[in-house]
Amino acid sequence: MKTASSYTARKPDASGLIDYPDSEHEVWSLLYNRQMTVIIDRACPEYHQGLDLLGLTADRIPQLPELDAVLQQTTGWSVARVPALISFDRFFQLLANRQFPAATFIRRKDELDYLQEPDIFHEVFGHCPLLTNPDFAALTEVYGKMGLAASKEERVYLARLYWMTVEFGLVQSGDSEGLKIYGGGILSSHSETLYALDSDQPVRKAFDLIDVLRTPYRIDILQPVYFIIPEFHELKSIVESDIMEAVREAMKLGMHKPLF
Numbered sequence: 001m002k003t004a005s006s007y008t009a010r011k012p013d014a015s016g017l018i019d020y021p022d023s024e025h026e027v028w029s030l031l032y033n034r035q036m037t038v039i040i041d042r043a044c045p046e047y048h049q050g051l052d053l054l055g056l057t058a059d060r061i062p063q064l065p066e067l068d069a070v071l072q073q074t075t076g077w078s079v080a081r082v083p084a085l086i087s088f089d090r091f092f093q094l095l096a097n098r099q100f101p102a103a104t105f106i107r108r109k110d111e112l113d114y115l116q117e118p119d120i121f122h123e124v125f126g127h128c129p130l131l132t133n134p135d136f137a138a139l140t141e142v143y144g145k146m147g148l149a150a151s152k153e154e155r156v157y158l159a160r161l162y163w164m165t166v167e168f169g170l171v172q173s174g175d176s177e178g179l180k181i182y183g184g185g186i187l188s189s190h191s192e193t194l195y196a197l198d199s200d201q202p203v204r205k206a207f208d209l210i211d212v213l214r215t216p217y218r219i220d221i222l223q224p225v226y227f228i229i230p231e232f233h234e235l236k237s238i239v240e241s242d243i244m245e246a247v248r249e250a251m252k253l254g255m256h257k258p259l260f
């Protein structure tokens, strides 16, 4: 994890709202409009439902209390305003308490395509729609609770579960429309939204928990491997499985060779 960011998260005024300059709303609009054209037939139906519920719009960066109102009503989650970078402990604590961390800054126009530290577009557009879904919300909460209790080495394995689901998961859509995206790391990235479904470069494998936990990843490249869950509800089965036992098993078996 980087220890310094070139971005500073904005703070709300006395009314709890953040006064972003027009130039930052404009970056949101660019990102929002560009993503909407590619996710329309690539994001899973559960994501689209969440997007409708949140009522995000192209014209401005949403305010966190607006998102909280919807998340509270659907799954009991809220969004926690955080600085650009937080510790793993803080990250797990927040998730365990059903608070999704969002740094209140947006990328500069010259970093429209990629930036290493997650900004408000990634957190809100990428993740918040599915936080209205009980199965996705449950997985995120359980991950936080397990992360809090895990050792440093176990956390490294656990992080791969989060990465291959919450960030980069694919799902076989139940309505026979084929492969769809639910991972927020993909859905907030224009190039990866196209690449994850349309390219013949990456490996796409059926989700297998031990396999996932043994698969190394890099955060700064298009992913070489995606795991596909057979239906969205499968996230509930993952939550109900003995994940820490699988972590111990994966640690015994060791890592797969990186594909990067």
Ligand SMILES: [Fe+2]
Residues within 6 Å of the ligand: 118, 122, 123, 126, 127, 167, 184, 185
């Ligand atoms: Fe993320």
